[in-house]
Amino acid sequence: MSKNKNKIINFLESTIKIFEKIPIPTSKYRVAITGLSRSGKSVFLTSLINQMLAKDKLNFGDFGNKKSYSVRLVDINLPIAQFPYHEYLEEFKNPYALWPKSTTGVSGFALEIEIQSSYSFIENKRVLLEFIDYPGEWLIDLPMQDIEYDEWSNYMISLALKDDKKPLSKEWIDSLHSENLDETQIVQNYKNYLEKLKSNNFSFIQAGHFLQQGGLSDEVLNYAPLLPKDKNTKIYKKFQKRYDDFIKEMLKAFDKPYYKDYDKQIILVDLIKSLQSGYDAFEDMHLAIKEMLKPYSYGKNSFLSRLFLRRISQVIIVGTKADNIANNQHNNYKQLLDDMLKDMKEKLKIKHIRVNSTIIASVKSTQNIKAKHQGRELSCLKGTVEGEKESSVHWVGEIPEDFYNRESWKDREFAFPNFKPSQFPSSPNKSVEHIRMDSLIEMLIGEWL
Numbered sequence: 122m123s124k125n126k127n128k129i130i131n132f133l134e135s136t137i138k139i140f141e142k143i144p145i146p147t148s149k150y151r152v153a154i155t156g157l158s159r160s161g162k163s164v165f166l167t168s169l170i171n172q173m174l175a176k177d178k179l180n181f182g183d184f185g186n187k188k189s190y191s192v193r194l195v196d197i198n199l200p201i202a203q204f205p206y207h208e209y210l211e212e213f214k215n216p217y218a219l220w221p222k223s224t225t226g227v228s229g230f231a232l233e234i235e236i237q238s239s240y241s242f243i244e245n246k247r248v249l250l251e252f253i254d255y256p257g258e259w260l261i262d263l264p265m266q267d268i269e270y271d272e273w274s275n276y277m278i279s280l281a282l283k284d285d286k287k288p289l290s291k292e293w294i295d296s297l298h299s300e301n302l303d304e305t306q307i308v309q310n311y312k313n314y315l316e317k318l319k320s321n322n323f324s325f326i327q328a329g330h331f332l333q334q335g336g337l338s339d340e341v342l343n344y345a346p347l348l349p350k351d352k353n354t355k356i357y358k359k360f361q362k363r364y365d366d367f368i369k370e371m372l373k374a375f376d377k378p379y380y381k382d383y384d385k386q387i388i389l390v391d392l393i394k395s396l397q398s399g400y401d402a403f404e405d406m407h408l409a410i411k412e413m414l415k416p417y418s419y420g421k422n423s424f425l426s427r428l429f430l431r432r433i434s435q436v437i438i439v440g441t442k443a444d445n446i447a448n449n450q451h452n453n454y455k456q457l458l459d460d461m462l463k464d465m466k467e468k469l470k471i472k473h474i475r476v477n478s479t480i481i482a483s484v485k486s487t488q489n490i491k492a493k494h495q496g497r498e499l500s501c502l503k504g505t506v507e508g509e510k511e512s513s514v515h516w517v518g519e520i521p522e523d524f525y526n527r528e529s530w531k532d533r534e535f536a537f538p539n540f541k542p543s544q545f546p547s548s549p550n551k552s553v554e555h556i557r558m559d560s561l562i563e564m565l566i567g568e569w570l
């Protein structure tokens with residue numbers, strides 16, 4: 122009996138030794154984050170790192186079980202700029218902090234997570250998460266490769282003639298009708314129009330590279346849409362060629378190691394800004410999201426698929442800045458986002474890509490309070506508006522569930538003030554207040570831990 126017992130002990134010991142000798146390889150995952158300019162990328166990534174390092178508000182999987190684990194922020198091993206987390210954090214810890222300045226280009230960081238194993242003879246599990254942030258303006262341009270210059274021109278002109286865009290496009294459209302087309306003037310007018318779209322919170326701006334050049338040459342960005350009447354002119358042919366050259370150069374710019382092998386893609390959208398800017402701006406956001414999702418719905422053999430689809434399993438669309446609306450409006454905000462995604466979700470499902478959506482506030486900068494507004498007790502927001510010293514109370518309007526009707530839009534008015542960011546805690550074990558960042562982080566990485 123004791124001989125048998127010894128045998129068993131010897132066997133167990135040798136098995137344990139084998140385990141000790143077998144290192145568990147680190148699992149690596151890559152997440153891409155994009156969104157149009159001012160959609161909230163830099164603030165989101167700062168909050169994400171802050172939540173992951175402090176761990177105080179995460180409550181899922183191993184995080185929820187309070188198992189011992191560590192999270193380290195490390196440099197990303199790719200030829201891109203490092204995301205300046207510590208710089209942003211220092212600024213956010215300041216009681217008079219302002220939001221970060223607008224950023225351009227690609228940046229990234231990595232988080233190394235080590236989860237203590239349940240048995241001492243089994244190695245700890247290690248997971249490396251890589252995050253890459255790039256402008257959504259570039260993603261919006263990718264579907265241009267599917268259409269010829271003629272078709273693109275007609276499409277852009279038809280969009281520019283919509284009600285709310287007409288006053289913004291007037292100068293450019295007028296220059297298209299002139300007897301002698303002035304090449305330089307037309308390109309300049311078109312670029313001015315795109316700038317105006319941006320400052321009026323329109324989202325579908327093509328080519329986005331006109332606003333975020335991304336290293337492309339000035340030469341290929343020297344075209345604009347023209348009317349079909351000019352098809353046989355010299356300038357039309359010139360623009361047509363530059364359009365084709367632009368597509369080639371853009372695709373080359375996407376052919377980089379850091380655009381490949383994503384496991385998941387997050388697309389941030391600022392629906393709040395679109396809501397405030399009227400029916401056409403809201404519809405335009407719908408178009409922009411559609412365009413950003415197109416590259417994910419191509420067949421497996423296309424060039425774009427080799428970039429994006431090799432590994433991608435999930436796209437998460439995130440409505441940001443939910444702290445700009447009262448808590449009781451959050452479900453409607455989510456519903457609006459889901460309505461926009463309905464048809465696209467089906468398309469991507471066929472490609473075996475899950476599409477999820479959520480709404481968040483990366484940095485919750487308001488509090489919900491009940492207050493009287495025009496004689497009615499309403500859910501209001503309290504926060505400090507940029508440029509002011511004291512906090513104030515605001516009723517920002519009610520978000521309806523469904524908005525796809527120009528008529529119903531007329532009676533709606535929104536007034537979303539720009540609130541100052543709330544201060545980040547100075548303790549490394551405490552993270553900044555947020556809305557649903559924890560559930561988004563779970564949706565994103567829960568299955569990998």
Ligand SMILES: Nc1nc2c(ncn2[C@@H]2O[C@H](COP(=O)(O)OP(=O)(O)OP(=O)(O)O)[C@@H](O)[C@H]2O)c(=O)[nH]1
Nearest residue numbers: 158159160161162163164220223224442482483484
């Ligand atoms: N209230 C509130 N405002 C936010 C939040 N996140 C972003 N913002 C606002 O949105 C603005 C843009 O946020 P950024 O994170 O800089 O956006 P971005 O996508 O990195 O913008 P670019 O660098 O220009 O591409 C900020 O300056 C804030 O005014 C949030 O969680 N709550």
Ligand SMILES: [Mg+2]
Nearest residue numbers: 162163223224
């Ligand atoms: Mg940024």
